[in-house]
Amino acid sequence: DARVTQTPRHKVTEMGQEVTMRCQPILGHNTVFWYRQTMMQGLELLAYFRNRAPLDDSGMPKDRFSAEMPDATLATLKIQPSEPRDSAVYFCASGLSPNSPLHFGNGTRLTVT
Amino acid sequence: GIQVEQSPPDLILQEGANSTLRCNFSDSVNNLQWFHQNPWGQLINLFYIPSGTKQNGRLSATTVATERYSLLYISSSQTTDSGVYFCDSDNYGQNFVFGPGTRLSVLP
Numbered sequence: 001d002a003r004v005t006q007t008p009r010h011k012v013t014e015m016g017q018e019v020t021m022r023c024q025p026i027l028g029h030n031t032v033f034w035y036r037q038t039m040m041q042g043l044e045l046l047a048y049f050r051n052r053a054p055l056d057d058s059g060m061p062k063d064r065f066s067a068e069m070p071d072a073t074l075a076t077l078k079i080q081p082s083e084p085r086d087s088a089v090y091f092c093a094s095g096l097s098p099n100s101p102l103h104f105g106n107g108t109r110l111t112v113t
Numbered sequence: 114g115i116q117v118e119q120s121p122p123d124l125i126l127q128e129g130a131n132s133t134l135r136c137n138f139s140d141s142v143n144n145l146q147w148f149h150q151n152p153w154g155q156l157i158n159l160f161y162i163p164s165g166t167k168q169n170g171r172l173s174a175t176t177v178a179t180e181r182y183s184l185l186y187i188s189s190s191q192t193t194d195s196g197v198y199f200c201d202s203d204n205y206g207q208n209f210v211f212g213p214g215t216r217l218s219v220l221p
Contacts, residue, residue, distance in 0.1 A: 033209070043199065043211035055206065089154065098206045099163075102146060104156035
């Protein structure tokens with residue numbers, strides 16, 4: 001069963017440390033999304049890639065966050081330096097095309113102390 | 114950007130009851146999806162439904178794009194239907210917005 005794979009599942013780190021989250025989209029999917037979920041803000045779009053090119057990262061704090069797709073099988077989301085307000089669940093999702101169902105990974109639960 | 118509203122915010126049902134969840138969007142959208150987030154936090158795609166009606170077992174969905182709403186029907190609810198239901202929309206690859214969700218609790 002094809003699925004989106006995210007690592008790590010959980011991450012606890014201290015304020016100021018760098019955090020890297022990884023996502024392996026479903027093979028053949030050309031659209032990849034990063035979302036952040038918090039109780040207060042719900043699900044927020046951070047970044048959106050199509051064919052590995054970033055199309056929308058307007059929801060991402062540019063000073064500390066960066067998102068890349070080094071190749072078609074790997075998407076990364078980095079936070080440097082991390083802050084307590086970054087604590088959230090970060091989801092990656094992929095789709096076959098922009099007009100197709102979106103499939104989510106199980107998320108990375110980040111806690112910054 | 115597009116605003117997405119969902120109603121009701123919370124819903125409690127007895128097992129076996131039927132329910133209708135609604136998603137309203139403030140502007141034209143060309144993509145609309147429904148997701149279920151289970152108590153373990155997993156987000157499962159239920160329907161990709163930019164327009165028309167689809168059915169999958171006890172669940173069905175209808176989107177009326179011209180009137181800017183979508184409905185999710187759950188029939189003969191089961192305790193495993195509990196969780197949060199989200200709708201998600203975009204407009205030709207822009208303005209991706211998730212609704213705030215409807216939290217459903219199905220009691221045995």
